[in-house]
Amino acid sequence: MIIDKFFNYKINAYTISAQIIEIMRKRKKMNINALFNEIAIxxxxxxxxxxxxSLGLLFLTGKIDYNLETDNMELKNEIS
Known part of the structure; x- marks a missing residue:
């Protein structure tokens, strides 16, 4: 049972990461509070x-950056 909950939690984090990337592709820059509200909907x-x-996964893999001066996250350029 505990293993099932662990895997469901991880799958959910990867799903949220994919949603974050899709939102960031549309907006390019976004505040973390606005992102949380949009994801929570x-x-x-x-x-x-x-x-x-989910954000940690994206930061560690280099998909998004955080700009401390503007308090915004930015999607890094993607190679198609």
Whole structure:
């Protein structure tokens, strides 16, 4: 049972990461609070831990950057 919950949590984090990338492709720059609100609309069962784990995955893989001066996240250029 615990293993099932662990894998469901990880799958949810990857799903949220994909949604974050799609939102960032449309907006290019976004504040973390605005992003959380937009993600929460589509995922009522999501909590902040899942969002921050998803953002962590994206930061660690180099998909998004955080600009401390403007308090915005930016999607890095993607190679098609």
């Amino acid at each position: 589509n995922n009522t069962d999501m909590n902040q831990d899942t969002l921050f784990e």
